[in-house]
Amino acid sequence: MTRLxxxxLISGRGSNMDALIAAAKDPSFPAEIALVLSNRPDAPGLAKAKAAGVATAAVDHKIYAGREEFERSVQIVLETYRIQFIxxxxxxRMFTPWFVGRWGGRMLNVHPALLPAYRGLDTHERALADGVKIHGATVHFxxxxxxxxxxxxQAAVPVLDEDTPQTLAARVxxxxxxxxxMALxxxxSGAVRVEGNRVLGAPTAQETALIVPDAAAAPRRIS
Structure with missing residues (x-):
């Protein structure tokens, strides 16, 4: 099997990075984690990735005059490691259309909300302020x-009466x-395809609920 x-790409401690690296340790997983790259040379996740045996690189965005100049250096590193997917x-960091265009259909992101609701930052605070009953997380191209x-x-997370932004964030x-x-x-594996703005072949909300544990359960402590 040829693995992708x-x-x-990280900027901080990389807890989702940990989950992806752990999943890819299974030889049957259709993707291999060939590189962890950060725009911050001091990002804690780089040391964790290196300890897990994954190649690492840093491209400091602060030394570049603009976003595209930074992205062109990132692109060179990705090509050096023969990267096929991000x-x-x-x-x-927000990417320019130049970079997104080069990686169209080959780049995923995870967002701590049920998109299209709560784009941007402070999603948990905004969800609580609005009094919503369901919050969650989204993986999208x-x-x-x-x-x-x-x-x-997507995974739905019930909002509890006693929730704070911190407790809600931990469960999300x-x-x-x-x-x-799961999305990667x-x-x-080629199990899904994109048509317009829809991903076909992905699990329904009900199917996802059968895959993931109870989202209302108390989380482990996250350091």
Missing amino acids: RTAI CLAGFM VAPEMDEGPIVA LMQEHLIYP RLVA
């Missing part, structure tokens, strides 16, 4: 616009760790 050479995992693109997988993150590897498996 995948790079994970997973964004807490990568805190990347489009030039922020937090848009065809949706591969648990679901991210489950649906992101579906895409890398």
